[in-house]
Amino acid sequence: MTSLIILAILVLIAVYLVYLYNALVKARQMAKEGWSGIDVQLKRRADLVPNLVETVKGYMTHERETLEAVTRMRAQVGAVPAGDVAGRAAAEGLLGQALGRLLAVAENYPDLKASANFTQLQGELSTLENEIQMSRRYYNGAARELNVMVESFPSNLVAGRFGFAAMPYFEIENAADRAVPKVGF
Numbered sequence: 001m002t003s004l005i006i007l008a009i010l011v012l013i014a015v016y017l018v019y020l021y022n023a024l025v026k027a028r029q030m031a032k033e034g035w036s037g038i039d040v041q042l043k044r045r046a047d048l049v050p051n052l053v054e055t056v057k058g059y060m061t062h063e064r065e066t067l068e069a070v071t072r073m074r075a076q077v078g079a080v081p082a083g084d085v086a087g088r089a090a091a092e093g094l095l096g097q098a099l100g101r102l103l104a105v106a107e108n109y110p111d112l113k114a115s116a117n118f119t120q121l122q123g124e125l126s127t128l129e130n131e132i133q134m135s136r137r138y139y140n141g142a143a144r145e146l147n148v149m150v151e152s153f154p155s156n157l158v159a160g161r162f163g164f165a166a167m168p169y170f171e172i173e174n175a176a177d178r179a180v181p182k183v184g185f
Contacts, residue, residue: 020158027146031167034139041132049074052121066105073098085168136170143167
């Protein structure tokens with residue numbers, strides 16, 4: 001009788017461990033899916049940047065530094081290794097700052113502001129920024145769920161045994177990057 005109770009307890013423990021393992025796998029996959037969503041939106045933004053720069057280049061003859069900064073920041077984003085969430089967040093923050101400066105400088109060029117192409121690109125960029133923000137929220141929520149499981153008892157025992165690790169949040173490191181750039185349209 002006691003051996004039957006012990007066997008039942010061992011089976012329950014095994015079932016619970018399988019449940020924890022599967023929950024960790026699900027959380028990790030949700031975080032990876034979230035990162036993939038961010039990556040897609042950031043790629044779309046990176047693809048939009050050359051079009052924006054080319055449109056602005058024709059109007060801005062004296063703002064070469066601003067245009068070069070945007071191009072340089074886009075190249076830095078592309079150089080970040082895949083999976084380096086913190087590095088990508090930092091590079092994207094710098095690109096966002098450079099784009100903000102570019103749009104702010106565009107205020108000095110009324111012909112540029114009146115350009116249908118520039119207006120369309122601004123609209124696309126604004127839409128993309130909103131989609132990036134939603135993707136960041138989703139990823140950070142999924143990363144939070146995984147991180148809680150990786151750090152909480154008893155799931156941390158299973159996580160440690162099977163190599164599950166906490167995922168970094170996609171955050172802006174520099175407090176100045178969090179400030180909304182002053183851009184007038």
